Amino acid sequence: MVYLQHADASPPQAFEPRQFFYNIHWRAHTYHAGATLTAHHGNGTDFAGFSSLLACPDPKRIDIRASVRSVPQQWLVRTYLERAAIHVYAVLDVSSSLFFQSTAAPSASTMRQQLTEFVASLAWSVTRQGDAFGLRAANDTAQASLLRLPSVQPGTAQQVAQQLAAYWQQALVHGQQQGQGASAMPAAIESIGAQRALVFLISDFYWPDSLLQRTLKMAQPHDVVPVVLRDRAAVQDLPAFGWARLRDMESGAERSWMLRRGLHQRIQAHAEQQQQALHRQLVNAGTRAPLWLAPDWRAEAVSRHLMETMA
Amino acid sequence: MLRGQPHWLHPALQGLPQDPLSVWLERAWKITLSVLMLALSIALAKPFLNAQMVEKVGRGAHVMIVLDRSASMNEPFVSKGDAQARLPKMQVARDVLKSLVKQGQDDLMGMVTFSTSPILAAPLGNDRAYVQAALEATEAGGMGFTAVARGVGMALDYFADQPVTGARAIVLVSDGGAHLDGKTQDMLRAMFMRQQAALYWIYLRSENGVSLKQSLAEGENIDAYPEVALHEYFQTLHVPYRMYEAENPQAVKAAVRDIAKLKNKPARYLQPVSRQDLSQYAYWLAWLAACALLGMLQLELKQWQA
Numbered sequence: 001m002v003y004l005q006h007a008d009a010s011p012p013q014a015f016e017p018r019q020f021f022y023n024i025h026w027r028a029h030t031y032h033a034g035a036t037l038t039a040h041h042g043n044g045t046d047f048a049g050f051s052s053l054l055a056c057p058d059p060k061r062i063d064i065r066a067s068v069r070s071v072p073q074q075w076l077v078r079t080y081l082e083r084a085a086i087h088v089y090a091v092l093d094v095s096s097s098l099f100f101q102s103t104a105a106p107s108a109s110t111m112r113q114q115l116t117e118f119v120a121s122l123a124w125s126v127t128r129q130g131d132a133f134g135l136r137a138a139n140d141t142a143q144a145s146l147l148r149l150p151s152v153q154p155g156t157a158q159q160v161a162q163q164l165a166a167y168w169q170q171a172l173v174h175g176q177q178q179g180q181g182a183s184a185m186p187a188a189i190e191s192i193g194a195q196r197a198l199v200f201l202i203s204d205f206y207w208p209d210s211l212l213q214r215t216l217k218m219a220q221p222h223d224v225v226p227v228v229l230r231d232r233a234a235v236q237d238l239p240a241f242g243w244a245r246l247r248d249m250e251s252g253a254e255r256s257w258m259l260r261r262g263l264h265q266r267i268q269a270h271a272e273q274q275q276q277a278l279h280r281q282l283v284n285a286g287t288r289a290p291l292w293l294a295p296d297w298r299a300e301a302v303s304r305h306l307m308e309t310m311a
Numbered sequence: 312m313l314r315g316q317p318h319w320l321h322p323a324l325q326g327l328p329q330d331p332l333s334v335w336l337e338r339a340w341k342i343t344l345s346v347l348m349l350a351l352s353i354a355l356a357k358p359f360l361n362a363q364m365v366e367k368v369g370r371g372a373h374v375m376i377v378l379d380r381s382a383s384m385n386e387p388f389v390s391k392g393d394a395q396a397r398l399p400k401m402q403v404a405r406d407v408l409k410s411l412v413k414q415g416q417d418d419l420m421g422m423v424t425f426s427t428s429p430i431l432a433a434p435l436g437n438d439r440a441y442v443q444a445a446l447e448a449t450e451a452g453g454m455g456f457t458a459v460a461r462g463v464g465m466a467l468d469y470f471a472d473q474p475v476t477g478a479r480a481i482v483l484v485s486d487g488g489a490h491l492d493g494k495t496q497d498m499l500r501a502m503f504m505r506q507q508a509a510l511y512w513i514y515l516r517s518e519n520g521v522s523l524k525q526s527l528a529e530g531e532n533i534d535a536y537p538e539v540a541l542h543e544y545f546q547t548l549h550v551p552y553r554m555y556e557a558e559n560p561q562a563v564k565a566a567v568r569d570i571a572k573l574k575n576k577p578a579r580y581l582q583p584v585s586r587q588d589l590s591q592y593a594y595w596l597a598w599l600a601a602c603a604l605l606g607m608l609q610l611e612l613k614q615w616q617a
Contacts, residue, residue: 271327
């Protein structure tokens with residue numbers, strides 16, 4: 001579905017929301033009508049149990065067969081669970097490493113654009129599903145311009161896309177593509193509150209271990225879906241041969257690499273090891289299995305991943 | 312941030328491997344760059360080794376040539392032969408002395424010419440070209456009188472402040488004598504004693520000059536023959552003295568050959584070495600460093616292309 005709300009907008013602001021679906025295995029706690037089961041009885045279609053007519057005086061739901069079976073005999077009424085909306089948050093890491101842009105790649109598929117696209121699609125899917133979408137973002141400080149309280153407004157996805165595009169421009173002007181870590185991520189997650197929410201933790205996870213552990217600790221009350229966004233050019237599609245001086249975008253550390261076949265293999269071995277370690281750490285901390293977001297991600301694949309990792 | 316080297320930005324290096332070869336390449340780059348700058352600045356400062364004296368030991372003598380340039384030297388030898396042999400005494404003496412100068416490579420030589428007053432032609436030293444040039448300069452005809460004492464005195468002066476590192480000789484080439492008064496005689500004698508210099512007198516006998524080989528006849532006045540008086544005075548000097556009476560060019564050559572054999576003592580002398588420019592080495596070093604840097608620059612990645 002092509003959705004171009006802003007006809008006059010520049011290309012990065014135009015986005016094509018893709019809808020994917022998610023399921024929740026825990027009960028919603030809000031009272032806003034939605035798709036997720038709650039713990040309280042009400043007007044839904046999900047059978048909860050029987051209760052006495054006196055306790056639940058709704059003669060329409062008298063179950064005669066159950067009443068006849070009951071000893072001592074009494075009138076039993078079927079009760080149902082209500083369905084309600086949940087809060088879905090996207091917590092974005094907007095540290096400098098997300099600004100990485102390999103010169104070889106076409107400019108259309110930078111990580112920023114991927115991120116914008118995914119978050120807008122998420123907002124779109126969430127509002128379509130009737131849930132409330134909220135947004136948090138942090139690098140070394142929490143980013144107030146990307147803070148959204150959970151809302152079920154229909155235009156959320158467009159607003160989020162616009163907000164992100166404006167944010168990237170601002171950040172580039174202020175030179176945040178270098179020297180910004182992600183140290184405010186725990187605080188950003190903490191600011192969501194204690195009520196259980198579905199949290200999409202979107203980052204490249206090029207984090208120090210301590211930061212990862214603190215962030216995951218803060219994310220304990222929530223249902224966390226880590227979304228890993230990494231550019232292949234950083235470790236896999238390296239130039240075949242040549243001497244490269246590299247500088248880390250966040251820490252500023254410098255390294256020289258005489259790229260050649262042996263070093264390629266070593267780098268890739270390290271990268272794979274890192275990926276496995278990250279996967280292990282995330283799962284051990286109680287999150288869902290991380291979603292590795294490729295530049296050509298498909299909504300179906302995301303839906304499938306979310307369904308598979310539901311429980 | 313002001314940085315000299317262009318860097319590729321990378322999102323996360325912390326978990327990725329360090330490569331020892333690359334680390335050394337980076338170090339080599341820095342070291343070579345420093346060497347280049349250092350070598351260039353040293354080269355621009357133009358360092359040099361100062362002019363030095365090198366001590367050399369050779370077998371030879373310190374020879375001062377004392378050459379008479381009085382007018383009488385322009386006359387030919389006593390000779391009844393053909394006109395070809397009737398060369399001026401000066402020319403003969405010059406040719407022979409030139410060959411003497413050419414022979415002894417380790418000799419120190421100097422030259423004083425004199426007529427009415429002595430002129431320093433070449434100081435005592437190892438510089439042969441200097442003495443040769445001085446000899447060539449005597450081609451201009453001689454003039455004036457024969458002031459032997461002052462010429463010899465000046466030549467002796469050149470031994471004065473030098474260490475005795477070889478046999479010292481004064482080769483006096485003259486065709487006549489001069490009367491020396493008593494005071495001058497004493498002074499010369501003292502100087503010869505002090506400098507321990509041997510004296511060789513090549514007496515170029517003129518056509519009507521007196522021969523020194525036979526003593527004067529009875530009753531002749533010695534004052535009429537200054538050459539004889541000089542010869543007798545030289546014999547009283549208490550230093551090795553030899554007189555060669557040369558009546559023709561061949562005799563002069565024989566005398567010079569004798570003198571050339573005198574190299575009996577090892578002569579020690581200092582030879583000057585001109586100053587040495589060291590900046591060329593620095594330039595070479597800078598050039599090598601620049602080549603190495605160019606090589607490394609070729610290795611460097613120009614474009615991030617998989």
